[in-house]
Amino acid sequence: MKRRDGLFAAAAGLVLAASVLSGCAACPGVKADPGRPAVVIPHVAPPVAPPVAPAVVGGPYSIDITPGTDVNPVRTQHVMLATVRDQSGNPVSGAKVEWILARGPRAVGDIVDVEGGRKVDNTYADSVTGSGNRVLDMGTADASDDVQVGPGQTWCVITSTAEGTSNVIAYAPQIANWSTHKAFAEKNWMDVTWDWPADATNRVGTPHTFNVRVLRYSDSTPYAGYRVNYKLLSGPAGSLGSGGQMASVTTGADGIASVVLNQSAPQVGTNEVEISIVRPAKKDECECWPEKLIATGVVRKHWVAPDLGITKTAPATAMLCETFSYNIGVSSLASDVELRDVVLTDPLPEGVDYVSSSPAANVSGRTLTWNIGTMAPSATQNFTVTVKPNRKGMTHNCAKVTAEGGRLSKDACADTNVIAPAVKIEKYAPAEVMICDPITYRIVVRNTGDGMAGDLRVVDQLPAGLTTASGDTRVEFPAFTLGAGESREFTFDAKASAPGSYTNTASLKGACELSDQASATTRVKACALTLVKKARMRDVKTGLRSIFDLTVSNAGDAEAKDVYVEDQIPAGMTFVKASNGGTSNGSTVVWNIGSLAPGASTSVTVEMVTDTIGTYKNTATARAYCCKDATAGDVVEYSGVVAILLEVIDVNDPIYVGDQETYVITVTNQGSADDRNVRVTVTLPAEQKFTSYDTSKAANVKGSVSGQVVRFDPVPALPGKQTGMNVIEYRVVCEATGKGDVRFAVKLESDMLTGGSVDETESTHQY
Numbered sequence: 001m002k003r004r005d006g007l008f009a010a011a012a013g014l015v016l017a018a019s020v021l022s023g024c025a026a027c028p029g030v031k032a033d034p035g036r037p038a039v040v041i042p043h044v045a046p047p048v049a050p051p052v053a054p055a056v057v058g059g060p061y062s063i064d065i066t067p068g069t070d071v072n073p074v075r076t077q078h079v080m081l082a083t084v085r086d087q088s089g090n091p092v093s094g095a096k097v098e099w100i101l102a103r104g105p106r107a108v109g110d111i112v113d114v115e116g117g118r119k120v121d122n123t124y125a126d127s128v129t130g131s132g133n134r135v136l137d138m139g140t141a142d143a144s145d146d147v148q149v150g151p152g153q154t155w156c157v158i159t160s161t162a163e164g165t166s167n168v169i170a171y172a173p174q175i176a177n178w179s180t181h182k183a184f185a186e187k188n189w190m191d192v193t194w195d196w197p198a199d200a201t202n203r204v205g206t207p208h209t210f211n212v213r214v215l216r217y218s219d220s221t222p223y224a225g226y227r228v229n230y231k232l233l234s235g236p237a238g239s240l241g242s243g244g245q246m247a248s249v250t251t252g253a254d255g256i257a258s259v260v261l262n263q264s265a266p267q268v269g270t271n272e273v274e275i276s277i278v279r280p281a282k283k284d285e286c287e288c289w290p291e292k293l294i295a296t297g298v299v300r301k302h303w304v305a306p307d308l309g310i311t312k313t314a315p316a317t318a319m320l321c322e323t324f325s326y327n328i329g330v331s332s333l334a335s336d337v338e339l340r341d342v343v344l345t346d347p348l349p350e351g352v353d354y355v356s357s358s359p360a361a362n363v364s365g366r367t368l369t370w371n372i373g374t375m376a377p378s379a380t381q382n383f384t385v386t387v388k389p390n391r392k393g394m395t396h397n398c399a400k401v402t403a404e405g406g407r408l409s410k411d412a413c414a415d416t417n418v419i420a421p422a423v424k425i426e427k428y429a430p431a432e433v434m435i436c437d438p439i440t441y442r443i444v445v446r447n448t449g450d451g452m453a454g455d456l457r458v459v460d461q462l463p464a465g466l467t468t469a470s471g472d473t474r475v476e477f478p479a480f481t482l483g484a485g486e487s488r489e490f491t492f493d494a495k496a497s498a499p500g501s502y503t504n505t506a507s508l509k510g511a512c513e514l515s516d517q518a519s520a521t522t523r524v525k526a527c528a529l530t531l532v533k534k535a536r537m538r539d540v541k542t543g544l545r546s547i548f549d550l551t552v553s554n555a556g557d558a559e560a561k562d563v564y565v566e567d568q569i570p571a572g573m574t575f576v577k578a579s580n581g582g583t584s585n586g587s588t589v590v591w592n593i594g595s596l597a598p599g600a601s602t603s604v605t606v607e608m609v610t611d612t613i614g615t616y617k618n619t620a621t622a623r624a625y626c627c628k629d630a631t632a633g634d635v636v637e638y639s640g641v642v643a644i645l646l647e648v649i650d651v652n653d654p655i656y657v658g659d660q661e662t663y664v665i666t667v668t669n670q671g672s673a674d675d676r677n678v679r680v681t682v683t684l685p686a687e688q689k690f691t692s693y694d695t696s697k698a699a700n701v702k703g704s705v706s707g708q709v710v711r712f713d714p715v716p717a718l719p720g721k722q723t724g725m726n727v728i729e730y731r732v733v734c735e736a737t738g739k740g741d742v743r744f745a746v747k748l749e750s751d752m753l754t755g756g757s758v759d760e761t762e763s764t765h766q767y
Helices: none
Strands: 062-066 069-073 077-085 096-101 110-114 119-121 124-128 134-136 147-149 153-159 164-171 182-190 193-195 200-203 208-215 227-234 238-240 246-250 256-263 269-279 292-304 308-313 317-319 324-332 339-347 352-358 362-364 367-375 380-389 393-403 408-419 423-428 432-434 439-447 453-461 466-468 474-476 480-482 487-496 500-510 514-525 529-535 539-541 545-554 560-568 574-578 588-596 601-609 614-625 630-639 644-650 660-669 675-683 688-697 703-706 709-712 715-718 727-736 740-749 758-766
Touching (some): 077 147, 096 110, 124 153, 182 292, 208 269, 227 256, 324 367, 324 408, 423 500, 439 453, 439 514, 453 487, 574 588, 660 675, 675 727
Parallel strands (some): 069 182, 200 292, 308 408, 317 408
Antiparallel strands (some): 062 077, 096 124, 119 124, 238 256, 269 292, 308 324, 339 367, 362 367, 439 487, 453 474, 545 601, 614 630, 644 660, 703 709
16 A cells, blocks of 8 residues: 555655564563553454355465555555465456454554455454456545555455554465465554655765654654664765764654765765664563664765866858857756856967957957856857958967866867958850740859858849749849869759840859859740631531541741640540541540641541530640640531331230230330321231220320221320430230231331331231
8 A cells, every 4th residue: 555645655665674573582571552452352253154165277276465564654554455366376256355353462453444345343354356457546636546456356454553563364265275275464553754865966076965854653753763774885985974884873853864975086976875764672661662674775876077068160261351250169068067167268369350259258468268157067158259360371279168176178179261262153054945945044153263262142133034933033042152173053944934035144242352244145936836627517417427627737936846636525426536646535536746847737637426416516725845725626516317116016925816915016216306296007907806005105196996907196296315205105905806827017107207107017826
């Protein structure tokens, strides 16, 4: 159980030890513990449990209890967990556990609660191991002091108001093996708590004091006479107290036992110091308490030393006519200790003149000084010194920093070469480009002098009609430097808004009034596509092909490259074929023309077809690299065609004389145009007589019967197949009056059937 007051926090690393007996053999007698009545509490027998079954595989085999030995302050509660396991070590749920608090002359403690609440009295209770994970909530807002209870476990809580020892027995009656059915735990109760020293960090060579304070837990008053043992375990050589590796100190009236750790010599590292607290023995005519080790732990003392660092940087080269700066960085390199008495000096070399410094330095002649003082751990301070060269050549400048009364010292140097250069700029561009192509300008800057050229800048003010890709009319490159004999190349693209000749000039400027100019001229050309498209016939019947002629030409002054023509097939039309290698992907016909010289042209054709009446506009587009698109189109008008299908079937063939036969007559317009005044005439064979007809699927037209002939009135209109309403149906019922293979005849006429009627017969076998 974790103590909420922090006395037994895991982070402290405390190890609680068992009792050490000391000098109590001569006590004249033993008395009941203070605060506990000297009476015997009658034991109330628990309810009779059912007979214990023999051990079975997978059943209870052993029991253990945690913690086995522990120390707690009086008037606090302690949770013990009992775990029942099978022969394989796996937890067993549903196993009964009896909790027994042993009694004797020096025994203390009472059972407070058990899982399930089956407490018989203060010395006996029973519970059952659970099957899942549970949490025993301590009732505080801090969840870290809750107890986790797992499968096969159950818990019991004990407490004591007086110092002494509680001996706890956890007994599992379902375990048949006498050697494994009990587990024992010892809980030592003391009215004591302590303040443990924390790990610390110190500067090497300085003393460090460890303080341990021992108090009563019940009222926080100090304990005098407790022995605190200190032992130096590892780390840099040192001594505790009077000079040894171990020291034993007794707490005073304030409950504090102190010892001083000194290093033998200043050294970086970590000392581990073991600390143990021992309760003194107590013996009089009433009580005998042996000396007892109540807690041990290890604390760490980290020794750190100050360290010093310095950096100095300067430009590798500088112009004779310009200032430049030295940058100095001073650092306290140790992460845990401050740096004291820090002083920075920078004597300037011949060849440069002092201009300024930041922070401001104390200037004495050519020497700069900064009294920095104390620097925090891991801190860095930066200093800048600005100078102006007064001659060509190399300057060598060194700065020095000291600390800790001069015991630490480091320096850093930087070199700068002072030069006077000469520069030249060159500019290159293509002689000709297409209007859509970028004009790529190449600018080369050369240092023809004997030193470094600094702060060089190239500016290109574009002439009217030219812009960069981002729309700028001015190009400026970042400043740069060039060593003697070095060169730098820059490129950028510009675009012309119209054909023509463009001359572009770039300017170079640098430090110390360096300057130069260079120009380049480019002629910009353009191609110009035209497209003509014409249908050979504008009035076409559905099902017949339409032929379109297309001609693409280049009217510009530059070659048209990668020319191709796209012809968009109108919705409802189908591609048939194309000349000159034209290909179709279903909706578009494409010709790859290649290149067209200025004034050249190429012609192609495309054929399409449709079965749907309507007006179709066919549009094509010519495209080429760096040319504007050219578009052209033409229109064709498609008129419809009637295509009538007549079908006749008998339903019941064969039949007997006297039976009825039903003939189904279907008329379908498979064409694209509506048919008008569709007329059907039926002629019955001599071996049949008319019975009835049904024209509900033929516009309910009426029929007239004359002998063996049935004439139906015209159906005003039969739409084409695109409507989905292009079918009509007649049903004629006849009675067989004679035997034979007879023929039922149907004639179809309409306004659109100009070539005559459509005739159909159906054979029926009558017996």
